[in-house]
Amino acid sequence: MTDPLFQRIAIIGIGLIGSSLARAIAEQKLAGEIAIFDASAEARAAAHELTLGQVVDSLAAAAKDADLVILATPIGAYADIGPALAPHLKKGAILTDVGSVKQAVIRDLGPHVPEGVHFIPGHPIAGTEHSGPRAGFADLFKGRWAIVTPVPGSDPTATAKLQALWSAVGSMVEVMEPAHHDQVLAITSHLPHLIAYTIVDTATQLETSTQSEVIKFSASGFRDFTRIAASDPTMWRDIFLNNREAVLEILGRFTEDLTAMQRAIRWGEGDKLFETFTRTRAVRRGIIDAKQA
Amino acid sequence: MTDPLFQRIAIIGIGLIGSSLARAIAEQKLAGEIAIFDASAEARAAAHELTLGQVVDSLAAAAKDADLVILATPIGAYADIGPALAPHLKKGAILTDVGSVKQAVIRDLGPHVPEGVHFIPGHPIAGTEHSGPRAGFADLFKGRWAIVTPVPGSDPTATAKLQALWSAVGSMVEVMEPAHHDQVLAITSHLPHLIAYTIVDTATQLETSTQSEVIKFSASGFRDFTRIAASDPTMWRDIFLNNREAVLEILGRFTEDLTAMQRAIRWGEGDKLFETFTRTRAVRRGIIDAKQA
Ligand SMILES: NC(=O)c1ccc[n+]([C@@H]2O[C@H](COP(=O)([O-])OP(=O)(O)OC[C@H]3O[C@@H](n4cnc5c(N)ncnc54)[C@H](OP(=O)(O)O)[C@@H]3O)[C@@H](O)[C@H]2O)c1
Numbered sequence: 001m002t003d004p005l006f007q008r009i010a011i012i013g014i015g016l017i018g019s020s021l022a023r024a025i026a027e028q029k030l031a032g033e034i035a036i037f038d039a040s041a042e043a044r045a046a047a048h049e050l051t052l053g054q055v056v057d058s059l060a061a062a063a064k065d066a067d068l069v070i071l072a073t074p075i076g077a078y079a080d081i082g083p084a085l086a087p088h089l090k091k092g093a094i095l096t097d098v099g100s101v102k103q104a105v106i107r108d109l110g111p112h113v114p115e116g117v118h119f120i121p122g123h124p125i126a127g128t129e130h131s132g133p134r135a136g137f138a139d140l141f142k143g144r145w146a147i148v149t150p151v152p153g154s155d156p157t158a159t160a161k162l163q164a165l166w167s168a169v170g171s172m173v174e175v176m177e178p179a180h181h182d183q184v185l186a187i188t189s190h191l192p193h194l195i196a197y198t199i200v201d202t203a204t205q206l207e208t209s210t211q212s213e214v215i216k217f218s219a220s221g222f223r224d225f226t227r228i229a230a231s232d233p234t235m236w237r238d239i240f241l242n243n244r245e246a247v248l249e250i251l252g253r254f255t256e257d258l259t260a261m262q263r264a265i266r267w268g269e270g271d272k273l274f275e276t277f278t279r280t281r282a283v284r285r286g287i288i289d290a291k292q293a
Numbered sequence: 294m295t296d297p298l299f300q301r302i303a304i305i306g307i308g309l310i311g312s313s314l315a316r317a318i319a320e321q322k323l324a325g326e327i328a329i330f331d332a333s334a335e336a337r338a339a340a341h342e343l344t345l346g347q348v349v350d351s352l353a354a355a356a357k358d359a360d361l362v363i364l365a366t367p368i369g370a371y372a373d374i375g376p377a378l379a380p381h382l383k384k385g386a387i388l389t390d391v392g393s394v395k396q397a398v399i400r401d402l403g404p405h406v407p408e409g410v411h412f413i414p415g416h417p418i419a420g421t422e423h424s425g426p427r428a429g430f431a432d433l434f435k436g437r438w439a440i441v442t443p444v445p446g447s448d449p450t451a452t453a454k455l456q457a458l459w460s461a462v463g464s465m466v467e468v469m470e471p472a473h474h475d476q477v478l479a480i481t482s483h484l485p486h487l488i489a490y491t492i493v494d495t496a497t498q499l500e501t502s503t504q505s506e507v508i509k510f511s512a513s514g515f516r517d518f519t520r521i522a523a524s525d526p527t528m529w530r531d532i533f534l535n536n537r538e539a540v541l542e543i544l545g546r547f548t549e550d551l552t553a554m555q556r557a558i559r560w561g562e563g564d565k566l567f568e569t570f571t572r573t574r575a576v577r578r579g580i581i582d583a584k585q586a
């Protein structure tokens with residue numbers, strides 16, 4: 001029998017992402033043991049019932065002796081978790097996370113990380129609109145990308161070990177600058193969610209009679225937005241508050257482009273509409289070719 | 294053997310919607326014969342090869358003796374088709390269509406419809422992002438809504454017969470005012486498509502290096518928009534040019550709401566974001582309950 005990649009992995013926050021990781025780590029035998037802590041008693045009870053690992057009652061108990069600690073809570077919780085967790089981290093341990101924003105995470109956690117602990121933030125590009133430990137599944141990360149964003153001075157050996165974990169659960173791994181991560185995700189994820197939330201909200205403000213028709217006839221485009229706009233409100237509030245600049249910058253570009261489309265519609269500029277609608281088809285082709293469809 | 298609902302159905306435009314109808318009509322034995330005309334020789338050849346019906350070379354030959362004529366071309370073509378088709382319509386025939394906008398269709402076709410022909414526009418709320426006769430399938434309309442928009446003076450018996458056709462291919466049928474149809478579809482379909490096209494276009498204008506990353510990491514929200522933005526450019530140009538007022542009106546509301554979200558992000562108003570994101574979840578629930586998810 002070969003040794004597992006880590007002796008003890010602690011997962012803090014056992015929701016969709018944390019519980020999917022717990023399942024995938026167990027399935028791939030990547031840890032001698034998995035310790036789990038979650039602030040929610042309900043989530044802890046579910047994790048226990050689902051036998052996702054050894055469920056403990058405190059951050060300290062989870063972190064004790066762990067050689068890998070993974071934060072998988074909404075990122076707004078990091079500012080509290082950082083100082084509470086830090087004293088319990090083992091020398092030589094790796095501290096990582098799965099949060100959807102990286103610069104703010106480094107700002108909030110970085111200062112608390114003790115000497116000798118390897119802090120290497122991360123972010124799996126995989127998810128669903130569901131939440132909680134029961135929504136997770138081991139295959140969530142298969143064929144998807146995981147981004148790892150080492151900070152200046154991160155130990156290459158520790159980074160390689162974290163990359164090995166993501167590979168082992170089925171992901172392709174990309175190493176990226178934290179600032180660049182936040183820009184790319186602002187366009188691929190944060191702006192699409194903001195727009196989906198907004199359009200669904202616009203619909204909820206119509207007269208009641210029209211609202212029920214919107215639901216009835218949603219198959220014509222709208223329903224895809226409602227799925228995105230059903231994502232967890234806490235998680236998404238935290239993302240927008242913590243990636244403000246990159247989101248506002250890309251939102252500015254988007255509204256300029258939308259104004260140009262509005263103008264083309266108002267003035268009946270069919271050619272301009274046709275050109276735009278033709279250009280965008282190529283992007284779909286790219287995604288299909290990249291097997292991310 | 295009972296008589297089919299119609300002796301001869303003519304389908305003009307044998308793309309995604311026309312060919313799906315041809316398949317469903319044949320499967321349900323709703324016509325004694327199906328005549329097919331399409332302006333594209335390629336589409337005609339495909340329709341012949343797929344044995345979707347009796348493929349003919351002219352509008353006149355298709356309409357001859359037909360007791361139901363269905364227009365299933367992009368709506369921009371109606372202004373030409375109207376005068377060319379009118380002289381060949383049989384007395385007592387029903388003329389309908391599947392176009393995504395209704396007032397403009399009535400404006401373009403209405404004046405050409407001869408005395409004694411029943412003009413009853415329609416619109417199935419079903420589709421995919423694919424086009425052409427090979428993309429169609431008989432089940433496309435199953436469990437989806439079909440909207441029928443009779444004009445003043447439409448014969449109730451003829452309307453009932455058209456409703457029966459849509460029921461027979463598996464749809465639920467709703468009768469609606471044309472103007473109201475255009476408003477409801479502006480929010481459920483036209484605005485979502487406009488936004489999806491725009492955000493994908495915004496992405497195509499980023500630096501080349503970021504563009505390839507957008508494709509790579511599209512699984513985090515963006516890819517759902519690219520699917521919508523891969524829809525047929527001609528069809529969508531025609532929709533925006535022909536439902537201008539309703540689209541501009543709902544777009545105005547949307548941009549107001551988006552500006553409010555932008556402001557909430559800029560000023561760190563977490564509660565406002567959280568409230569909005571919570572409200573929108575209920576809409577998803579409604580769609581799931583209505584079995585349109
Ligand atoms: N969902 C996605 O699609 C996705 C994709 C990639 C990355 N992410 C990132 O992954 C992280 C988790 O997302 P998720 O979807 O897995 O969320 P989730 O299903 O809502 O689970 C988060 C869990 O963390 C718990 N928690 C909150 N504050 C805590 C604290 N201070 N200490 C310990 N546990 C705490 C929550 O409990 P309560 O319910 O009581 O708050 C909940 O059980 C987020 O940072 C998100 O940005 C999500």
Ligand SMILES: NC(=O)c1ccc[n+]([C@@H]2O[C@H](COP(=O)([O-])OP(=O)(O)OC[C@H]3O[C@@H](n4cnc5c(N)ncnc54)[C@H](OP(=O)(O)O)[C@@H]3O)[C@@H](O)[C@H]2O)c1
Pocket residue numbers: 305306307308309310311330331332333336365366367368370373374391392393394416417418419420421422423424425426525528
């Ligand atoms: N796709 C959807 O999701 C959807 C849903 C509901 C309703 N609709 C409506 O259904 C209609 C057809 O859409 P579709 O997706 O089926 O389009 P499609 O797959 O592109 O097929 C349209 C066909 O009509 C042909 N055509 C164009 N002008 C013509 C003319 N003057 N005479 C005869 N044939 C002509 C086209 O030939 P060329 O290729 O040579 O132009 C093409 O073969 C549109 O009005 C659309 O608004 C579409």
